[in-house]
Amino acid sequence: MMNKNLYIKTFGCQMNERDSEIIEQLLAQEGYIPTDNPGDADVILINTCSIREKAEQKVFSLLGALREEKKRNPDLIVGVAGCVAQQEGEQIRERMPHVDLVVGTQQIYRLPEMLQRLAGKVTTREIATNLESAFAIPPFQKLLKDVAPSPAPQNYRRFVTIMQGCNNFCSYCVVPGTRGREISRPLADILEEVEILVAQGIKEITLLGQNVNSYGQTNAVAGQAVTFPGLLRQVAAVGGLKRLRFTTSHPKDLTDELMRCFAEIEILCPHFHLPVQSGSDAVLKRMNRKYTIAHYLDKVESLRRYRPDIALATDIIVGFPGESEADFAATMELLESVRFHSSFSFKYSDRPHTRSAGFADKIPEEVKSQRLTAFQRRQDEISLERNIESLGNVIEVMIEDSHAAAVKARSGANQVVHLSSSPVDVYPGDLVMARINQAGKHSLKGTIMLQSTRR
Numbered sequence: 001m002m003n004k005n006l007y008i009k010t011f012g013c014q015m016n017e018r019d020s021e022i023i024e025q026l027l028a029q030e031g032y033i034p035t036d037n038p039g040d041a042d043v044i045l046i047n048t049c050s051i052r053e054k055a056e057q058k059v060f061s062l063l064g065a066l067r068e069e070k071k072r073n074p075d076l077i078v079g080v081a082g083c084v085a086q087q088e089g090e091q092i093r094e095r096m097p098h099v100d101l102v103v104g105t106q107q108i109y110r111l112p113e114m115l116q117r118l119a120g121k122v123t124t125r126e127i128a129t130n131l132e133s134a135f136a137i138p139p140f141q142k143l144l145k146d147v148a149p150s151p152a153p154q155n156y157r158r159f160v161t162i163m164q165g166c167n168n169f170c171s172y173c174v175v176p177g178t179r180g181r182e183i184s185r186p187l188a189d190i191l192e193e194v195e196i197l198v199a200q201g202i203k204e205i206t207l208l209g210q211n212v213n214s215y216g217q218t219n220a221v222a223g224q225a226v227t228f229p230g231l232l233r234q235v236a237a238v239g240g241l242k243r244l245r246f247t248t249s250h251p252k253d254l255t256d257e258l259m260r261c262f263a264e265i266e267i268l269c270p271h272f273h274l275p276v277q278s279g280s281d282a283v284l285k286r287m288n289r290k291y292t293i294a295h296y297l298d299k300v301e302s303l304r305r306y307r308p309d310i311a312l313a314t315d316i317i318v319g320f321p322g323e324s325e326a327d328f329a330a331t332m333e334l335l336e337s338v339r340f341h342s343s344f345s346f347k348y349s350d351r352p353h354t355r356s357a358g359f360a361d362k363i364p365e366e367v368k369s370q371r372l373t374a375f376q377r378r379q380d381e382i383s384l385e386r387n388i389e390s391l392g393n394v395i396e397v398m399i400e401d402s403h404a405a406a407v408k409a410r411s412g413a414n415q416v417v418h419l420s421s422s423p424v425d426v427y428p429g430d431l432v433m434a435r436i437n438q439a440g441k442h443s444l445k446g447t448i449m450l451q452s453t454r455r
């Protein structure tokens with residue numbers, strides 16, 4: 001087997017990051033070695049995101065730049081994966097004829113054979129964009145057993161995909177189109193993958209899905225009756241796992257049973273990403289979000305009852321079609337009442353095949369920018385205030401990086417914590433207790449007190 005170099009550029013969410021890892025592992029079996037230098041690559045794969053127009057533009061400008069590379073090296077194979085591949089399919093080649101391969105979100109396990117045919121010059125184009133009706137990733141963890149974990153910088157933590165697709169059809173969103181229908185991955189596969197990862201030394205797992213709250217509710221394996229809280233408890237019970245997280249949750253499906261997990265599962269981190277999108281009921285209705293702000297605030301209150309130190313994060317879209325000054329003021333008001341620890345906020349962007357693309361009363365770009373700036377400015381202040389609340393506290397943090405004098409760690413609440421030099425040797429994945437003595441808006445500083453008792 002001849003070794004070849006593989007360069008993957010990943011855009012978008014954790015789903016794509018996880019898919020890129022899987023691609024690397026699948027192709028490692030075929031003798032492909034990951035490289036950081038596209039100039040050395042035999043295969044360049046762009047794993048793409050289509051969530052906003054800007055994300056898609058980045059993909060096409062990068063592909064444009066690869067045209068020259070391909071002229072210089074005609075044997076180079078250029079491939080497109082991910083959500084733009086799924087959305088555009090064949091049309092990518094019309095715009096970018098130097099693209100050899102287009103692989104949709106649920107066909108990545110086909111990559112080995114597709115690349116074999118291209119490299120063997122059996123064919124000059126490979127396109128696979130079917131959406132499947134069963135969980136598309138075969139039980140690939142059998143493969144992982146024989147493969148050393150890929151040399152990711154953060155080898156102590158991993159994502160584990162538990163669902164694919166989405167059935168919510170928020171009116172602005174491409175994901176139901178690019179990832180297909182919601183399908184829950186078989187419980188046994190998830191547990192087996194977690195066990196293998198933990199045996200390989202992984203300390204922290206994040207369970208991934210577009211709407212993990214509805215795990216097991218739609219298109220699960222016949223005979224499998226397990227809800228998301230049930231799954232969380234079973235994953236948490238895997239011996240040796242130190243931290244558990246999950247993302248993302250839809251407020252409409254957030255049950256009391258799940259909130260209770262934050263009180264009862266020791267290794268579940270006190271951090272919850274609960275995208276609200278807007279503070280206005282009228283906008284939420286047009287977004288097809290299926291909850292009201294009163295409903296959302298109720299859930300926030302219950303979460304804090306179960307876990308007083310829980311840090312809440314959210315996603316916000318400003319400038320949704322028809323968003324009035326009063327609607328935007330309601331979003332600002334929501335920020336004041338919840339005081340999110342952090343948020344991801346975006347200007348609304350029209351996307352292909354979404355309902356809101358056809359809505360009237362589009363908001364001018366300048367207004368969107370003003371609203372985004374106002375929101376982000378206030379969020380930054382609140383994030384700083386939230387971080388200041390940690391001053392003087394002794395908290396458990398997990399080491400991420402321990403180069404020379406600088407030690408970087410992360411709290412359960414997902415804050416980055418920079419630690420002064422350590423009295424003991426620490427390694428990525430170790431839990432230590434740290435006293436917090438400085439707070440900024442994006443990170444904390446502290447000193448290591450002692451190893452955590454959970455080490």
Ligand code: SAH
Pocket residue numbers: 051052172173174175209210211248249250275277315316317346347348349350351
């Ligand atoms: N499944 C997740 C989020 C997926 S997309 C969830 O439901 O929370 C991540 C975020 O991108 C969304 O929460 C939303 O805030 C933002 N987003 C999605 N479509 C968008 C669009 N057309 N314009 C602007 N932001 C968008």
Ligand code: SF4
Pocket residue numbers: 166167168169170173174175176210211250
């Ligand atoms: Fe998109 Fe809504 Fe599904 Fe999230 S829940 S992926 S925002 S359709």
Ligand code: F3S
Pocket residue numbers: 011012013014015016048049050051082083174175178179
């Ligand atoms: Fe982007 Fe697809 Fe994720 S559109 S955000 S990569 S699901």
